[in-house]
Amino acid sequence: MSTKIAGIAGSLRRGSVNQMLLRAAAQVLAADTEFSVFDPLDRVPPFNEDWEADPAPLAVAQLRRLIAAADGLLIATPEYNGSIPGQLKNAVDWASRPHRAAALQGKPAAVISASPSARGAASAAADLRRVLAVAGARVIDATLAVPRAFAQFTPEGQLADPQLRAHLRAVTEELTQTAVRHRQAA
DSSP: OOEEEEEEESOOSTTOHHHHHHHHHHHHSOTTEEEEEEOOGGGOOOOOGGGSSSOOOHHHHHHHHHHHHOSEEEEEEOOBTTBOOHHHHHHHHHHTOSTTSOTTTTOEEEEEEEOSSTTTTHHHHHHHHHHHHHTTOEEEEEEEEESSGGGSBOTTSSBSSHHHHHHHHHHHHHHHHHHHHHHHHO
16 A cells, blocks of 8 residues: 655745755655645635634645545745745644644644755744644654755756755655554554
8 A cells, every 4th residue: 555645835936945845855755655745825715713614715625635635744844034934834724623623633744844044944844843733743753954945956856965865765754654654553
């Protein structure tokens, strides 16, 4: 049985380094892993508790279905003003509801980040890890922050630095192994 990993890039921008980082992650995942990326993040409306049980917006239902069907979740976040982007936090809020029956509940999750800064969006990644844990996800220890991101990718979309590639592979392997153990225990 293949392992299913859902991916979310926290940036809405075309050419986003975090979207590139998710594509690079797809390249290092084990061959028997299915990887699906949630794309219409910009179509997820602001969280509204009045809609939480039966969300009218199609994008919310798509987000919840993708996460619920996956064995694990990989999120790549940029850093806006020292933290996670509002649209990504909003998606986590939707995926964390309804309480005790949420798509995120108990879901193994990993956070990776990329930024043109020297810290690679490490502050946003730390914030996102905390938010995911509070929202009910099972956040793994492994993480990766890619600094000076615009210079880190080859024209083919791979991480140019072999150490960064190996670190990304280690994150995806830990996530996949945790997801398999979680699925087997269920």
